[in-house]
Amino acid sequence: MARVRLIDVAELAGVSMKTVSNVVHDYPHVAPALRQKVQSAIDELGYRPNLTARRLATGRTGMIALAMPEMDHPYFSELSRYIAEEATRRGYRVLIEQTLSDPVAERAVIGDREAGLVDGVIFHPVQMGTLDIAKLAPGTPLVLLGEAAMPVMTDHVMIDNVAAALEGTQHLLDSGRRRIAFLAVTDGDITGSTTQRLLGYQQALIEAGLPVSPDLVLTARKFSAEAGGDAITEALAAGLEFDGVVCRDDKFAIGALKALQAAGKSVPGDVAVVGWDDTFVGRYTSPTLTSVAPDKMAIASEALSLLEDRIDGYQGVGRHRIVGHSLAVRGSTPAS
Amino acid sequence: MARVRLIDVAELAGVSMKTVSNVVHDYPHVAPALRQKVQSAIDELGYRPNLTARRLATGRTGMIALAMPEMDHPYFSELSRYIAEEATRRGYRVLIEQTLSDPVAERAVIGDREAGLVDGVIFHPVQMGTLDIAKLAPGTPLVLLGEAAMPVMTDHVMIDNVAAALEGTQHLLDSGRRRIAFLAVTDGDITGSTTQRLLGYQQALIEAGLPVSPDLVLTARKFSAEAGGDAITEALAAGLEFDGVVCRDDKFAIGALKALQAAGKSVPGDVAVVGWDDTFVGRYTSPTLTSVAPDKMAIASEALSLLEDRIDGYQGVGRHRIVGHSLAVRGSTPAS
DNA sequence: CTTCCGGTTTACAGCGCTGTACATTGTCCG
DNA sequence: CGGACAATGTACAGCGCTGTAAACCGGAAG
Known part of the structure; x- marks a missing residue:
């Protein structure tokens, strides 16, 4: 089962390596008869081109890296799915790079000690500032995801967070809510999202x-459903009154749902809840969760198309794409 | 910003390429003084090895492919996370390959037209039988995940499904349930899991x-929470009586939870529910979901270690690893 | 019949790195 | 003081493919 190489095919077909290569690549100027002969030789030997060698020769890897905090966070796993699909459509393969929000891992993603591995990187930073990023990656084609404040030299895709938050809040106002809490700011949250x-x-x-x-802007220990729930519980215990909650995150919203119910509040009767990211989970909580819904498919396709430009040599300043969002209205808010 | 190559470093340091290579690889027998000199040259030029070239020379890519139906299914995304972590630990990078349960895509995963891309593949098949798989991948190091019936030539990791189902059912029996339904068999389900x-x-x-x-073995249209819920609703409408449900899947369980509550049944009071896979979502349903919990971390590490053996040249017949599982008892079943 | 031309095909030099085989140097004994 | 041996370092041939430049060939034009 020794590897079959281009030259083996060439010898069997009695042609040069380059001709075989041309056949493999569907290069138009190959005589039909020859093409036929080469093709049979390929089939007979079961030849499969060695991608690594191709890459070394062409300088292109056909791969992009996707660097995200966690594969199993619903938002990121859903986004990954769309990015994987879009990448496949465009002929790229996706290498995953899980940073776990670790600064060292984030740095490694772009300032990698090795090179020539991927053609470009799609990166959702958590810890790194845009300046660090720009410094570390002066050459690599790179597209940033998330709310990092307008990077100067790097392309970037996000939704209009201000508008989306405004709409989410408005939705609660429309149904007559007047005391609306925000869940939550977090210590050490250096992301611009919040x-x-x-x-x-x-x-x-x-x-x-x-x-x-x-008072209505709550504080949570950390980014988790539990911490979100605790913030609500504490606010309630402290006597804070509110009839709506806008959450920066579905995780917080889920925690809020549980905490409110545990405290005997009905959702959305007593308190209406709006989440963020429209993740899968929100469809199965009870009540189901109204949530700000970024257009994940659009994020994926914009990111890929910006990245492809860069890979193709575009050198301009950072471009910023705002993609659409909507509000997925479900059971946790009353129909307005 | 031209690429810096090994030979550039060698020239600057006044040594041979191989010595630079040795320094890069921490080869022990390099005189400290020389090592120092080479290292400064590396730093000065900002040299970063070209992985593609390394791969071509060594024949190893340091990458494995992870082929799964869907990145954003909670079970798979959780598993991916552990596999990604374990792979990183062992020095591999992970290429994702999303099959979307499509037979063509599944075939492509292993019978790929190209070669030399990855050192091995971890594959969770849905459509392909083990025979097809063995035929297509006679050479590639490969580890199968999931319940494909004992492949002869291929390594394979799974949990003991029979035992786990038995325990889940027993848990309901222990709490006094006597009419326990199974949710569900599905038309065209060719997986052995069910x-x-x-x-x-x-x-x-x-x-x-x-x-x-x-009667108690329900049938669902397809694999989804909705279909699972519908199956329950129909059974209830048909007058079927049951006080417990064992689900083959958390998705079904989530659908069941909703359907039961919609029908006015209390969970776990009237009907107790056991899910399968212990996914993240089950922690946020209400009530929370008792679920069979495969040891995902063990699946990941076993899979990687089997795969690494194969990559290192092991050629024996298929090995089958059964990893542990437990029952994550939560709110959808009464404490027994 | 020769020339010219475009479509075809070939030979071969890399792409950047590592493994192998060999050369060199230094050290330690007898 | 010479020889044996280990520790270091070097030269160079690939790994399998593609790009380039040049060769080839048959027919249209002169």
Whole structure:
């Protein structure tokens, strides 16, 4: 079962290696008869081109890296799916790179000690600032995902967080809610996401002529459903009154749902809840979860198309694509 | 920003390419002074080895492919995470290959037209039989995941489905349930999983001296939460009585939970529910979901270690590893 | 009949790295 | 002081493929 090489095929067919290569690549100027003969030789030997060698010769790997915090976070796994599909469509393979939000791992993703592995990188940073990123990756084609503030030299895809938060909050206002909490800011949260979402939330309140009360902006220990639930429980225990919650994250929303029910509050009767990311889980909580829904498919296709430009040699300044979002209205908010 | 090559470093340091290579690889027999000099040259030029070239020279790619039906199915995304972590630990990178349960895509995974891309493949087949697989991949190091019936030539990792189903059913029996349904068999389900789980379910009933009633084995249209829920709703409408449900899948269980509640049944009061796979979602349903919990981390590490053997040249017949499982008891079943 | 031309095909030099075989140097004994 | 041996270092041939430049060939044009 020794590997069959191009030259083996060439010898069997009695032609040069290059001709075989041309047949493999469907190069048009090959005489039909020869093409036929070469093809049979290929079939007979079961020849399969060695991609590594091809890569070394062409300098292209046909692979992109997808670097995300966690494969099994619903938002990222859903996004990965679309990116994998879009990449396949465009003829790329996807290498996964799980950073687990670790700064060292994030740095490794782009400042990798090795090179020539992938043609480009799609990266959802958590810890790294855009400046670090730009410094480490001056050459690599790169597209950033998420809410990192406008990088200067790097392409970037996101949704309009302010507008989305505004709409989510508005949805609660429309159904008559007046005391709406925001869940939550987190210590050490250096992502811009929270800030922007909080901004949209405040803007909606202001537009409705309502006061923006700092009490209503809750704080959570960390990013998890439990921590979100605890924040709600504590707020309730402290006597805070609210009839709606806008969450920066479905995980927080799920925690909130549980905590509210545990405290005897009905959802959405007493308190309505809006989540964020429209993940799979929200369809199976009870009640089901109303959630801001980024257009994940659009994120995937925009990211790939920006990346492909860069791979093809585009050198301009960072481009920023805002893709669409909507509000998936479900059981955790009353029909407005 | 031209690429820096090994030879550039060698020239700057005034040594041979191979010595630079030795320094890069921490080969022990290099004189400290020389090592130092080479290292500075590396740093000065910012040299980064070209992996593609290395691969061509060594014949090893340091990558494995992970082929799964869907990246965003909770079970698979959780498993992917562990596999990605384990692979990183062992120095491999992971290429994802999403089959979407499509027979053509599955075939492509192993019978790929190209070669030399990865050192090995971890594959969770859905459509392909083990015979097809063996035929297509006579040379590639390969490890199968899931319940494909004992492949002869291929390594394989799974949990003991019969035992796990038995335990899940027993758990319901222990709490006094006597009419336990199985959710569900599906038309065109050619996976062995359902069969084995059904077997364990029946065995538990027999051991408890209970009749095995075909009525209690429900049928679902397809694999989805909705279809699972519908099956329950229909059974209820047809007047079927049951006080427990063992589900072959968390998705079915989630659908069942919703359908039972919609029909006014309390869970676990009237009907207790056991799911399968212990996915993330089950922690956030209400009630939370008791579920058979395969040891996913063990699956990942066993799979990698079998695969590594094969990559290292092991040629024996297929080995079969049964890894552990447990029952994650939560709110959908009464404490027994 | 020769020339020219475009479509075909070939030979061969890399792509950047590593493994092998061999050369060199230094050290330790007898 | 010479020889044996280990420790270091080098030269160079590939790994399998593709790009380039050049050769080839049959027919249309002159």
